[in-house]
Amino acid sequence: MSVAVRSTMDERLSLRPGVFLATSQERLILFRRQPWQRSESFGAPTDAKRAVLAKLAGEPCSMAELGAAADAELGALIGKLHAGGWLVTTVRHAGRALYTLQPVDGRADPPRYPLRDLTLCRFAVLRREGRDMVVESPLARARMLLHDPAVTTTVAELANDGHGTLPPPVRQAMLHDLARAGLAVPRSHDDAPDLRLWNPPDLWLHSRSRRGNGGYAGAGFGRTGWAAPFVEPPAADREHWAGTVVGLHRPDLATLGQSDRPLAAVLEERRSIRTYDDDNPITADQLAELLYRCAAQRSRTTDGGQARIGRPYPSGGGLYELELYPVVRHVGGLESGMYHYDPHAHQLCLVRAHGPETERMMRDAMWSALAPAPPQVLIVVSARFGRLTSTYEQLAYSLILKHVGVLYQTLYLVATAMGLAPCALGAGDGTAFTDATGLEYTAESSVGEFMLGSRPAQ
Numbered sequence: 001m002s003v004a005v006r007s008t009m010d011e012r013l014s015l016r017p018g019v020f021l022a023t024s025q026e027r028l029i030l031f032r033r034q035p036w037q038r039s040e041s042f043g044a045p046t047d048a049k050r051a052v053l054a055k056l057a058g059e060p061c062s063m064a065e066l067g068a069a070a071d072a073e074l075g076a077l078i079g080k081l082h083a084g085g086w087l088v089t090t091v092r093h094a095g096r097a098l099y100t101l102q103p104v105d106g107r108a109d110p111p112r113y114p115l116r117d118l119t120l121c122r123f124a125v126l127r128r129e130g131r132d133m134v135v136e137s138p139l140a141r142a143r144m145l146l147h148d149p150a151v152t153t154t155v156a157e158l159a160n161d162g163h164g165t166l167p168p169p170v171r172q173a174m175l176h177d178l179a180r181a182g183l184a185v186p187r188s189h190d191d192a193p194d195l196r197l198w199n200p201p202d203l204w205l206h207s208r209s210r211r212g213n214g215g216y217a218g219a220g221f222g223r224t225g226w227a228a229p230f231v232e233p234p235a236a237d238r239e240h241w242a243g244t245v246v247g248l249h250r251p252d253l254a255t256l257g258q259s260d261r262p263l264a265a266v267l268e269e270r271r272s273i274r275t276y277d278d279d280n281p282i283t284a285d286q287l288a289e290l291l292y293r294c295a296a297q298r299s300r301t302t303d304g305g306q307a308r309i310g311r312p313y314p315s316g317g318g319l320y321e322l323e324l325y326p327v328v329r330h331v332g333g334l335e336s337g338m339y340h341y342d343p344h345a346h347q348l349c350l351v352r353a354h355g356p357e358t359e360r361m362m363r364d365a366m367w368s369a370l371a372p373a374p375p376q377v378l379i380v381v382s383a384r385f386g387r388l389t390s391t392y393e394q395l396a397y398s399l400i401l402k403h404v405g406v407l408y409q410t411l412y413l414v415a416t417a418m419g420l421a422p423c424a425l426g427a428g429d430g431t432a433f434t435d436a437t438g439l440e441y442t443a444e445s446s447v448g449e450f451m452l453g454s455r456p457a458q
Contacts (some may be wrong), residue, residue, distance in 0.1 A: 007112055008093055008094045008095075008179075009091065009093050009170065009171055009173065010062055010091075010092050011062065011063070011089050011090065011091055012060035012061060012062060012089070012090040012092065013056060013060060013061060013062070013063070013066070013078070013087050013088070013089055013093070014057075014058075014059070014060040014061070014087070014088050014090075014195070015053070015056045015057050015081075015086060015087065015088070016032075016085070016087065016088050017103065018032045019031075019032050019054060019057075019086060020032065020355045022039075022076040022308070023045040025045075026043075026044065026055075027041045027043065027044070027045065028041070028042045028043060028044065028045035028046075028050070028052075029041050029042070030042065030086060031435075037204070040084050040086070042077060042080060042081075044427075047079055048067075048071070048073070048074060049074070050107070051067075052066050052067070052068065052074055052076070052077060052078075056081075056087070056212050056341075060088075060090055063075075063078065066078070068414055070221055077248065078187045082272060083108070083109075085103035085105050085107075085141065085142070086103070086104070087103070088100060088101065088102050089101045089177075091173070091177065092175070093167075093170055096147075096148065097147040097148070097176075097329070098146075098147060098148050098151050098170070098174070099144050099145060099146050099147060099151050099174065100144070100145040100147065100148075101142045101143075101144055101145075101177055101181060101243040102142060102143050102144075102145060103141060103142045104136075104140060104141060104142055104143060105141055107141040107182075109141075109180050110179065110180070110182055110185075112179070113179060113185075113186045114170060114174070115175045117187060118158070118175055118178070118179055118184040118185065118186060118187075119154075119158060119159060119161075119184065119185065119187050119189075120135075120155065120158040120183070120184060120185075121137045121139060121140070121183055121184065121185045121189070122189075122190050122195075122200065123137045123138055123139055123198075123200045123203055123204070124136065124137040124140075125137070125200070125204070126152070126155060126156065129145065129423045130138075132145050132147055133145075133146040133152045133155075134146065135155050135183055137182065137183055138203050138204050138206070138207030138208070139179050139182055139203075139207075140182035140183050141180075141181055141182050142180075142181035142183075143181070143183075144177070144178065144181060144183060146305050147159075149210065150164060150165045150166050151166065151174065154166050154171055154174060154177070155183075158175075158178070158184060160429060173437060176295075179438065198426070205397065205398060208394045208395075208398075209394070209395055209397070210397030222315070222319055222392065222393075222395055223316075223317060223391055223392055223395075224391070224392070224393050225319075225388075225390075225391050226391075226393050227389070227390035227391070227393075228390070231386075231390060233306065233387060233390040233391065234320075234384050234386045234387050234390075236300070236306075236307035236308075236309050236320070236387075237307075237342075237344055238323055238340070238342075238384065240342070240349060241340050241349040241350070241351050243339075243349050243350030243351055243352075244348070244349070244350045245347055245348070245349050245350075246284075246339070246347060246348040246349070247347050248284070248287075248288035248291065248346050248347055248348060249284070249285040249288040249289065249329055250288070250292060250407070251288075251289045251292055251293065252387050253293075256293070261411075261417060261453065266413050266416050266417045267413070269416050270412050270413060270416045270422075270426065271416075272369075272422065272423040272450070273421035273422065273423060273455060273456075274369050274371035274372070274421075274423050275369070275371070275372060275421070275456045276307070276330075276373065276375065276376050276421055276453035276454055276455070276456060277454045277455065277456045277457055278330055278373075278376070278454075278455075280457075281330045281331055281376050281453065281454050282330075282331055282332070282376050282377060282420060282452065282453050282454045283331065283332040283333055284331055284332060284333035284334040285333070286418060286420065287326065287331055287334070287377060287452075288346075289418065289451070290411070290414055290415060290418060291324065291326070291341050291343075291346070292346055293312065293365055293414045294312055294313065294407070294410045294411050294414050295311055295312065295313070295343050295407070295410075296311065296312075296346050297309055297310065297341050297344045298310045298311060298312065299344045300419055301318075303318075306319075311343060312404070312410060313406045313407050313409075313410040314403075314406055315403050316388065316392065316399045316402075316403070317388075317391060317392070319348050319387045319388055319391065320343075320387070320402055321383045321384050321385065321386075321387035321388050321400060321403070322381055322382070322383055322400075322404065322407060322447075323340065323341070323381070323382045323383070323384060324340075324341040324343075324353065324379055324380075324381060324382075325338060325339065325340050325341070325379070325380040325381075325382060325433075325437075325446075326338075326339050326341060326348065326377050326378070326379050327339075327358050327361050327362065327377065327378040327379075327380060328376075328377055328379075329354075329358075329362055329374055329375065329376055329377065329378075330355075331374045331376060331377060334348075335350075335353075335354075336354040336358070336382075337350055337351075337352060337353045337354045338350070338351045338352040338356060338357070338358050338361075338436055338437075339351060351436070351437060352437070354434050357432065357435055357436035358436065360429065360435075360436075361378055361380065361428070361429060361432045361433070361436065361449075362374035362375070362378055364428060364432060365378045365425060365428065365449055365451055367424070368425045368427060368428065368449075369425060369451060371423075371451070375423070375451035375452055375453050376452065376453030377447060377449070377451075377452040377453060378446075378451055378452070378455065379411070379449070379450040379451075380428070380446050380449055381404055381407060381446065381447055381448035381449065381450065381451060382431055382433065382439075382444050382445060382446050382447065383400050383401060383444065383445070383447045384443070384444045385397075385400070385442065385443065385444065386443065388400060395436055400447055401447070404447055404448040407448070408424040408448065408450060411452075414422065415452060419455060420452060420453065420454065421451075421452065421454060421455045421456070422450065422451070422452055423450070423451040423452075424448070424449075424450050424451075425448070425449040425450065425451065427449075428446055428448070428449035429446075430445050430446050432446075433445055433446035
């Protein structure tokens with residue numbers, strides 16, 4: 001780096017949020033609860049170390065202001081803080097902030113690569129955060145907050161070998177920091193066999209739904225209740241649809257407990273069945289029994305002003321964000337159309353009569369399952385996202401997918417015990433559900449589909 005540019009560049013350091021200090025007679029320890037509980041010892045608790053940490057906990061400051069530039073022991077302390085992911089670093093040029101490195105974890109620095117071999121990580125995402133842009137990756141040890149448009153251009157052009165408008169020495173320093181963070185990688189990085197099998201959305205979801213990768217501040221993982229100050233979560237019971245209400249048969253669970261086959265037998269018999277006996281279709285009472293046994297509300301309590309309900313399948317925090325919409329093609333004693341199942345009242349409410357929208361969902365299910373005909377009933381599973389996202393934050397969507405899985409298994413086992421033909425689908429047409437219901441895609445939309453009908457005679 002040229003002397004002229006070096007003289008106009010500087011770094012400002014501060015402790016990352018959520019760091020606490022503990023001391024004993026022998027050791028000075030930093031710890032944080034998020035993004036996962038972690039602590040690290042920094043040796044004997046000297047007055048000089050305490051003073052440096054006190055400054056770092058306040059306004060961002062330079063190495064010179066910390067007294068670490070000319071003190072080997074304090075310089076080593078800063079180096080260890082850097083390596084452990086305890087420090088936030090803002091890089092400035094000519095008095096203007098260019099970017100800030102915010103550590104995600106304390107992973108070791110990657111190997112050094114020639115700057116000419118670097119490209120933007122394939123899993124990196126560039127997005128807005130407040131008035132800045134941020135670039136981050138589920139594989140990175142830090143994320144970078146971009147304060148200057150020229151810096152944003154440099155990051156974007158890194159993907160196609162562009163150079164941006166920053167002075168070359170400044171760009172080189174930035175590339176070095178991007179590489180240290182794991183945001184810039186060698187071009188051979190994409191050829192690693194294990195990485196080639198991942199697509200970015202899946203790796204992001206995996207990373208953010210596991211403890212230890214909850215993001216920079218780490219305050220977004222788990223049951224945080226983060227939205228309580230500014231938004232009221234959706235009510236436990238979904239608002240009623242305006243269509244015709246259909247009362248349902250309510251089975252006697254005590255009798256079923258005596259007559260059902262053993263669980264071991266049902267588990268062994270469970271299969272995905274994609275053909276049906278349309279001469280003897282599933283009946284309205286059978287559909288009612290399946291819905292009651294799988295999803296009817298069993299209990300209701302209140303915890304901190306929020307309803308906690310109980311259904312036969314488990315759900316995080318008792319919040320139960322999933323809703324069931326049976327799309328009926330051929331059911332004895334029930335008109336075709338799309339219904340909503342009310343788990344509290346155990347009844348169906350017509351959402352939309354049979355038409356192009358319901359045909360579209362049936363056709364998509366048939367194609368997805370490679371079935372010879374549409375199902376007699378397609379149970380579309382939706383999620384009212386706010387029930388979980390207002391409480392579980394970054395973990396919410398991962399929980400929704402887990403809940404869909406346990407609901408699928410419950411539907412499979414009950415349908416098998418009843419002698420019906422069940423088949424879960426791996427994907428469905430989310431826009432078809434939105435078009436049929438008129439619901440806002442980000443408020444409630446489909447997250448699963450389950451085909452159902454009578455078993456073929458053979």
